[in-house]
Amino acid sequence: MKILNEFKCSFQAQSANEALARAAVSAFLIPADPTAQELADLRTVISEAVTNAIVHGYRGTTGTVAVCLRMLPDRVIYIRVTDKGCGIPDVEKAMEPLYTSAPEEDRAGLGFAIMQTFTDSLHVRSVPGQGTVLTMRRRLGVQNAEESAD
Amino acid sequence: MQIYYDTQTAELHVRLDGEIDHHSSIPMRAEIDAAIYAHLPHTVILDFSEVSFMDSSGIGLIMGRYKILQPLGCSIILQDPAPHISRILRLAGMERMASIRQSVPKEAIK
Numbered sequence: 583m584k585i586l587n588e589f590k591c592s593f594q595a596q597s598a599n600e601a602l603a604r605a606a607v608s609a610f611l612i613p614a615d616p617t618a619q620e621l622a623d624l625r626t627v628i629s630e631a632v633t634n635a636i637v638h639g640y641r642g643t644t645g646t647v648a649v650c651l652r653m654l655p656d657r658v659i660y661i662r663v664t665d666k667g668c669g670i671p672d673v674e675k676a677m678e679p680l681y682t683s684a685p686e687e688d689r690a691g692l693g694f695a696i697m698q699t700f701t702d703s704l705h706v707r708s709v710p711g712q713g714t715v716l717t718m719r720r721r722l723g724v725q726n727a728e729e730s731a732d
Numbered sequence: 733m734q735i736y737y738d739t740q741t742a743e744l745h746v747r748l749d750g751e752i753d754h755h756s757s758i759p760m761r762a763e764i765d766a767a768i769y770a771h772l773p774h775t776v777i778l779d780f781s782e783v784s785f786m787d788s789s790g791i792g793l794i795m796g797r798y799k800i801l802q803p804l805g806c807s808i809i810l811q812d813p814a815p816h817i818s819r820i821l822r823l824a825g826m827e828r829m830a831s832i833r834q835s836v837p838k839e840a841i842k
Contacts, residue, residue, distance in 0.1 A: 597755035604751075604785070622785075622816035629787040633754045688761060688796035692788040692824055699823060 639667025740772035
């Protein structure tokens with residue numbers, strides 16, 4: 583598929599960089615003229631994905647989180663977040679709402695549920711010991727199915 | 733973030749501000765918990781009116797406080813969340829743990 587625009591960045595897995603990733607999404611999306619809700623949704627999505635990489639992927643160890651943002655035809659926004667952390671042994675379990683591997687840290691276990699609700703598609707590829715790649719798409723200008731339900 | 737305790741009503745007012753994410757929620761949590769244990773309030777009011785962003789870390793922050801406050805018989809009020817924050821609160825089913833309310837706008841008080 584034709585890529586109309588692309589932005590890539592990578593940063594150290596530090597929690598202070600969660601805000602940086604949101605700022606990157608905001609700046610990338612502005613020319614696409616998103617609604618306030620679309621912008622809030624995608625800022626939330628990147629925040630969840632990057633937080634997962636930092637909190638669960640690297641678990642206090644150092645490493646790099648890579649973000650790739652693309653503008654595709656038909657106003658489709660593509661977001662990919664990659665880490666080379668510990669990986670997810672059971673993706674299905676990790677995606678269950680309220681499941682968290684870090685309850686002592688007040689993690690709500692809703693990261694994946696929010697990412698799924700606020701995007702049109704979410705794909706997880708994870709290899710234990712090697713890392714995780716999250717790929718999401720959201721088309722601007724259409725109310726996504728889950729949201730129109732509420 | 734500002735916290736004040738009303739001795740008359742036994743309400744702990746927590747005025748959250750800025751962006752609530754995993755990074756910012758850690759110091760917030762410590763400060764709120766210190767105030768809870770210092771005052772043992774009857775009600776904790778989390779004021780979201782100055783919060784511009786919140787992800788699921790904010791839900792974790794509320795759930796964690798709920799676990800502490802419920803055994804103390806203390807209730808939680810989530811006040812004045814912006815629309816995109818309300819959506820996340822509803823998505824997480826927070827109305828089961830706390831009441832969500834909009835305060836009366838100042839200009840409506842005569």
